[in-house]
Amino acid sequence: MSLNLHVGQAGFQAFIAKEAGTCVEKGPGWALCEGRAEDLAFSHLVLHDPVELKAEPGRGLGGSLAELFRKLSRGVRYDGLWPLAFESAAEEGLSKRAKSLEAAFRGEASQLARIMRLARSGRPGPGPCSGFFVFLAGFDRAFACGQAWCGGQRRMADDPHAPSRSYLKVEEAYAVLGEAPAPGQTVADLGAAPGGWSYSAARRGAAVTAVDNGPLKDGASGNPLITHLREDAFKFAPESQVDWLFCDLLEDPARTLGLLERWAGSGWCGRFVANLKFGRNDPLPLLRKVLARDGVLAGRCALLRARHLYHDREEFTVVGRLA
Ligand SMILES: C[S@@+](CC[C@H](N)C(=O)[O-])C[C@H]1O[C@@H](n2cnc3c(N)ncnc32)[C@H](O)[C@@H]1O
Incomplete structure (x- = not known):
């Protein structure tokens, strides 16, 4: 055995x-x-x-x-x-x-x-x-x-200008995906405030649309590469395909997964990093749904990985690259 x-x-x-x-x-x-x-x-x-x-x-x-x-x-x-x-x-x-x-x-x-x-x-x-x-x-x-x-998880170095500890999660997610935003690329960041993920992408030269009713802080506030929209993430749609979708919503994870499937199914993004917060619930049924072979994400992605990151708590992170 x-x-x-x-x-x-x-x-x-x-x-x-x-x-x-x-x-x-x-x-x-x-x-x-x-x-x-x-x-x-x-x-x-x-x-x-x-x-x-x-x-x-x-x-x-x-x-x-x-x-x-x-x-x-x-x-x-x-x-x-x-x-x-x-x-x-x-x-x-x-x-x-x-x-x-x-x-x-x-x-x-x-x-x-x-x-x-x-x-x-x-x-x-x-x-x-x-x-x-x-x-x-x-x-x-x-x-x-x-x-x-x-699995690719590892402890990341903090940045004094990052507005939140969440910054470390997206940095770690790039290592799992094997790719990070690059100069000239576009990012839609849903549930962006206070701006850790937006700051991370802007630091790398990408242009970010940060969607959240909450305020952006520190390195994300007034950043020339970040456009802040005070909108509902579930109603937001990009004008054209973005290179990256970031999604870190404080919401029911089943609802967030539905949003992610909508973006991937519509081809609105080339890659994604999404955090699903399972809280005190058993994460295994949700995890199986995310990775289901006959699911929307598996059907649309050339690479799909779910990881409980070093910097995650009662949540896991899904990264993907569309085919
Ligand atoms: C964990 S925080 C995001 C942290 C962020 N990724 C960072 O790095 O700083 C979750 C955010 O989701 C936002 N949020 C929750 N529901 C939303 C919705 N329907 N539309 C837009 N933002 C939403 C909250 O306002 C909150 O700022």
């Missing part, structure tokens, strides 16, 4: 497990599940068939990890940079322990100097990946493997 270790956001392990399949064990921000599910929303990183390691008397975890890595790397050609990810459960002190464990591992694996010089710490970009992936489930308990899948 194939086991996968799914790593996501702290507090969301119930949804991580439910989306991934049959759960064997779970802890803060992780779930060990049967089956090799990929392209999930709540899993940020999936370790395929990980080996479980425990610290033993006289032998630290760093040594056991180095031994496993030596075994896994036999016969593998390392021609370029490869990812070395040390992650941990959301428990106090564990992320610090993961850092010191990585240092111990690097020390123990130093005989493989040429290979280790090519190791890049941190999560890779979205998709399947080869490297060395370690997850610390406790102080003396780790899971590790050479093959993983990455």
Whole structure:
């Protein structure tokens, strides 16, 4: 039986497990599940068939990890940079322990100097990946493997001129989509206030129509690339196709999904980033509806991804590129 270790956001392990399949064990921000599910929303990183390691008397975890890595790397050609990810459960002190464990591992694996010089710490970009992936489930308990899948979520750097923390979500969404607004492109931002997403696009040189009754602030207020319309987002239609639709409405997510389907179905945008706020409800039925193979979005998109972003809370973000 194939086991996968799914790593996501702290507090969301119930949804991580439910989306991934049959759960064997779970802890803060992780779930060990049967089956090799990929392209999930709540899993940020999936370790395929990980080996479980425990610290033993006289032998630290760093040594056991180095031994496993030596075994896994036999016969593998390392021609370029490869990812070395040390992650941990959301428990106090564990992320610090993961850092010191990585240092111990690097020390123990130093005989493989040429290979280790090519190791890049941190999560890779979205998709399947080869490297060395370690997850610390406790102080003396780790899971590790050479093959993983990455959803593309990651912590983004803040900007002092950004009007809201929401800014970080759209920045992270570009990384998941693999594309960001560019100079000369057009953006319709529905539910724009106070303007984090509009500011993010304008910063990149795109022309933004920001639709919201609320005021724009800080870097979005008076920005020459941002036109503010105090209108209802559900009544707004673009004069011609825009390159990007942004949609971050504080509304019933089923209603927001209907709006997104209308834009995609009518071909009003080339790409989209939309945030659906599920609040205290089970997000799985909504997620399945968004990604349904016979749904409007799957029918219209060349690329469609739903992710519970690092910066998301009781919400998930859908990104898409129309065919
Ligand atoms: C979470 S905030 C958006 C934050 C924004 N993305 C940012 O980066 O600053 C949600 C916004 O949706 C707006 N909103 C909710 N319903 C709306 C509607 N029907 N039409 C326009 N805006 C709406 C609210 O006024 C609120 O400003």
